[in-house]
Amino acid sequence: MSIGTVPGRDALDDKANRLFAGKVVRKDLVRKVKVGWNVPVFVLEYLLGKYAASSDEMAIQMGLQVVNDTLSENYIRPDEAMKAQVKVKDRGRHTFIDKVKVRLVDSDLWAEAVNFGDRFLHIPTQYPREYERLLTGGIWAQVDMRFEYDEETKGKHPFWIDKLTPIQIATFDLEDYRRVRAGFTTGEWIDLIVRSMGYEPAEMSRRLKLLFVLRLIPLTERNYNLVELGPRGTGKSYVIQEVSPYAALLTGGTTQASMFGHMSGRQKGMVQIWDVVGFDEVADLQKLPKEVVTTMKTYCESGQYQRGAEPARSLRHSSLKAVAQLLEYTTKHYATANDENMKALRRRLVQAGIYDPRAVAFFFIARTALALAIAAAMFVLLPIVRPNSGSLLWLMVIVGGIAGYVGPSMYIDKRISARKIEHRSGFPDFMDLLVVCADSGLSMEAALERVGRELGETYPSLTANIHMTNLEIRAGRNLKEALERFADRLALEEARAFATLINQSIDLGSSITDALRVYSDDMRHKRLSMAEEKAYALPAKLSVPMMVCIFPVLFVVILLPVFVRLHVGNYF
Numbered sequence: 386m387s388i389g390t391v392p393g394r395d396a397l398d399d400k401a402n403r404l405f406a407g408k409v410v411r412k413d414l415v416r417k418v419k420v421g422w423n424v425p426v427f428v429l430e431y432l433l434g435k436y437a438a439s440s441d442e443m444a445i446q447m448g449l450q451v452v453n454d455t456l457s458e459n460y461i462r463p464d465e466a467m468k469a470q471v472k473v474k475d476r477g478r479h480t481f482i483d484k485v486k487v488r489l490v491d492s493d494l495w496a497e498a499v500n501f502g503d504r505f506l507h508i509p510t511q512y513p514r515e516y517e518r519l520l521t522g523g524i525w526a527q528v529d530m531r532f533e534y535d536e537e538t539k540g541k542h543p544f545w546i547d548k549l550t551p552i553q554i555a556t557f558d559l560e561d562y563r564r565v566r567a568g569f570t571t572g573e574w575i576d577l578i579v580r581s582m583g584y585e586p587a588e589m590s591r592r593l594k595l596l597f598v599l600r601l602i603p604l605t606e607r608n609y610n611l612v613e614l615g616p617r618g619t620g621k622s623y624v625i626q627e628v629s630p631y632a633a634l635l636t637g638g639t640t641q642a643s644m645f646g647h648m649s650g651r652q653k654g655m656v657q658i659w660d661v662v663g664f665d666e667v668a669d670l671q672k673l674p675k676e677v678v679t680t681m682k683t684y685c686e687s688g689q690y691q692r693g694a695e696p697a698r699s700l701r702h703s704s705l706k707a708v709a710q711l712l713e714y715t716t717k718h719y720a721t722a723n724d725e726n727m728k729a730l731r732r733r734l735v736q737a738g739i740y741d742p743r744a745v746a747f748f749f750i751a752r753t754a755l756a757l758a759i760a761a762a763m764f765v766l767l768p769i770v771r772p773n774s775g776s777l778l779w780l781m782v783i784v785g786g787i788a789g790y791v792g793p794s795m796y797i798d799k800r801i802s803a804r805k806i807e808h809r810s811g812f813p814d815f816m817d818l819l820v821v822c823a824d825s826g827l828s829m830e831a832a833l834e835r836v837g838r839e840l841g842e843t844y845p846s847l848t849a850n851i852h853m854t855n856l857e858i859r860a861g862r863n864l865k866e867a868l869e870r871f872a873d874r875l876a877l878e879e880a881r882a883f884a885t886l887i888n889q890s891i892d893l894g895s896s897i898t899d900a901l902r903v904y905s906d907d908m909r910h911k912r913l914s915m916a917e918e919k920a921y922a923l924p925a926k927l928s929v930p931m932m933v934c935i936f937p938v939l940f941v942v943i944l945l946p947v948f949v950r951l952h953v954g955n956y957f
Contacts, residue, residue, distance in 0.1 A: 392878060397576055404565045408435050414445070418452055424460060426583070426627040428482065428525050431552040432456070432778045456482070459527070461792050466502025472545060478531035484548065486523035493644040496546055507545040509838065511852070516551055521634070522659060525552040529883070533610045545845035582628060584620075601623045604632065612684045632661035639673065645680055656684065736876045737800035738846060740853075750791055756789035801876065808875045811844035812911045813890045815851075815957075823898040829887070830858050850874050865891060879908065 402409050410433045416490060418429050433453045461469045482501040487508060493651050496519070498507040520525045529548035566574060576586040578601070579594050586594055603609045607716045613621050626634040642895060644662075645654040655662050658900045673681075711726045727745060741747070763785040818839055822832035837851035854871040858864060865888045872880035882906065890900045 397573055397580070400568070400573070402875060408434065411445070412580065414449060415583065418449070418456070424456075424482070425525065428552050428628065461498075461500035463500050466500060468542070469501055470503065473530050474532045478529065478547070481528045482525070483528055484525050485519060485528060485546075485694045487519040497523075498530075499523070501528075501551075502529075503798050507540045507542065508549070509546070509841070511618055511838075512546075512549050516549075518551075518631075523905045524945050526550055527552065582624065601628075603663075604629055608685075609657050622663060622665050625661060629661070631659060632657040632663065633949055634665055634907060636665040639677065639743070644677055645684070667718075733797055733801065734871065735874050736802055736804065737797050738849070739797075739800075748797075752793045756786045759789035760786035805876060807844055807846050808850075809879070811840060811847045812841070812875075812877065812883075813848060813905075814842060814877050816901065816908050820898070820901045822853055822904045827865060829897065830855070833858075847875075867915055879911075 386748055398409075406598055409685075410430050414433055415426060418433070429452075432455060433448070459480050469479075469481065469943050481498065481501060481741065483501050486497045486499070487494055488497070489495075494508060495504065495508060496506040497504040499508060513519050516524060518680065527550040528546055531545050531547055532543050533545055546838055569577065573589075575594050575598060579586040579589065582597065582601075584626070585595060588595070597620075599611070600621075615621055622634050626630045639655075643654060645828050647654055708880050731745055731747065734740075734748065763781045764778070764809070767781055781820045815836060818836045819832055822835050823829075827835065833851055836857050840851070841848045853866050853874070857867045857870065863882075864869075868884040868887055872884040886900050886904055887897060889895075890897045911945060
């Protein structure tokens with residue numbers, strides 16, 4: 386077969402289209418689209434799979450046109466960053482295809498679009514939580530960008546990411562592929578894998594096919610080291626560079642810091658970020674610093690490496706391990722001793738916004754340590770401050786121990802009270818937005834997700850609980866139980882009434898929208914009544930400062946002339 390010739394469809398293509406319906410992309414189309422676009426192959430395959438995954442030639446040609454139009458309109462060339470920014474500013478919003486990274490600066494998350502040329506893009510916090518790859522090297526994605534001028538920042542960071550759609554497999558069911566695999570023979574499956582890499586198996590021997598498949602093993606096996614020797618242009622680096630978004634190809638020299646991370650641990654190296662790291666030329670290894678080669682040998686042998694002084698790392702590791710064992714023992718002991726108190730304490734910690742599963746153990750250790758520390762401090766310091774304190778010493782030791790023991794509980798109660806105030810203030814707005822979403826035809830699950838995004842900045846604690854409810858529903862918990870847990874976390878009677886209302890509507894088959902509207906009106910009237918009650922109470926509360934501040938001034942104004950007359954008048 387001559388170079389550039391596209392083989393016709395065969396039985397293997399028909400079987401793949403039948404068994405993997407909607408997942409098959411023609412590699413010859415990838416080569417057509419690839420020309421002129423400096424994007425990875427998996428990006429092009431994503432677009433072709435979205436618009437041209439069909440066996441119908443007419444549909445393929447139409448999809449191919451859509452892909453080309455999408456690239457022309459949405460792909461950002463590295464030298465067109467300013468043009469893209471101006472386009473967003475003029476239009477108000479635009480969709481781009483770019484590689485996006487996220488980093489934490491102080492307490493804020495900022496996104497970086499590589500070709501867009503801006504390292505301070507506002508991004509919803511849900512995306513870094515959902516796609517962790519954003520924090521470790523970045524991902525290619527379709528990005529919905531908007532321009533918003535902020536008076537407070539004087540337009541310093543005006544670009545906002547509204548929506549991010551990763552260009553990668555969102556879900557992967559291995560069992561489904563194993564089931565479909567049974568429909569292929571071993572030879573057909575090898576041919577399909579080779580063809581999916583972009584090669585034509587009909588022109589290869591079986592040995593050559595297996596050698597090409599061998600290149601994929603580092604992508605599937607842990608700590609698999611592969612060295613391939615061959616002339617230039619034989620596709621040695623093709624798999625690492627183009628096939629997978631989880632692999633990185635290194636060309637040229639490197640340092641130990643960039644390869645394995647800085648000794649401080651704040652900046653990760655390539656082996657920590659990428660699943661597979663490939664070197665383009667073996668000859669370049671001779672140019673690498675000696676310490677890089679030494680560390681690389683250790684890593685290739687054991688899959689581990691050490692940066693920094695060993696004693697310090699060992700001590701830190703031992704300390705962390707000891708703390709983890711202490712937490713585990715404390716949790717088990719406390720749960721065994723009194724399961725009801727364990728559940729009650731866990732509920733209080735969740736209501737206070739402490740969601741760590743080890744929070745109960747931390748609380749118990751903190752309470753005990755604080756009581757002992759304050760008692761010991763009283764025992765040591767009081768004799769120094771007041772010698773011969775006698776029985777007062779033991780009294781202060783007991784009081785200090787009790788204060789340390791009760792202090793964490795008081796702190797938790799204070800946090801719960803503060804969060805209740807926020808929840809009670811934001812719950813009417815939550816109900817109003819939920820009614821609007823329900824009226825628009827959204828399901829309860831979709832409405833909760835939408836309302837959570839809208840209330841994010843105004844009521845962060847309430848939003849966190851809404852987000853947790855959405856995660857529970859996605860994990861398989863039914864709506865009734867998820868809403869009950871939501872009400873329990875908020876610790877509000879209004880939330881419990883809301884959960885009961887929704888559950889009754891589901892059980893009785895009545896309209897949830899009508900029930901929400903009635904309850905939202907009731908909440909609005911209740912909030913108005915509370916505001917009126919506070920307004921009516923103000924005159925009584927103001928009487929105290931009036932008596933304290935105004936009456937003394939009034940007395941001075943009245944009596945001062947008399948005083949001056951009596952004392953000063955005698956001199957005239």
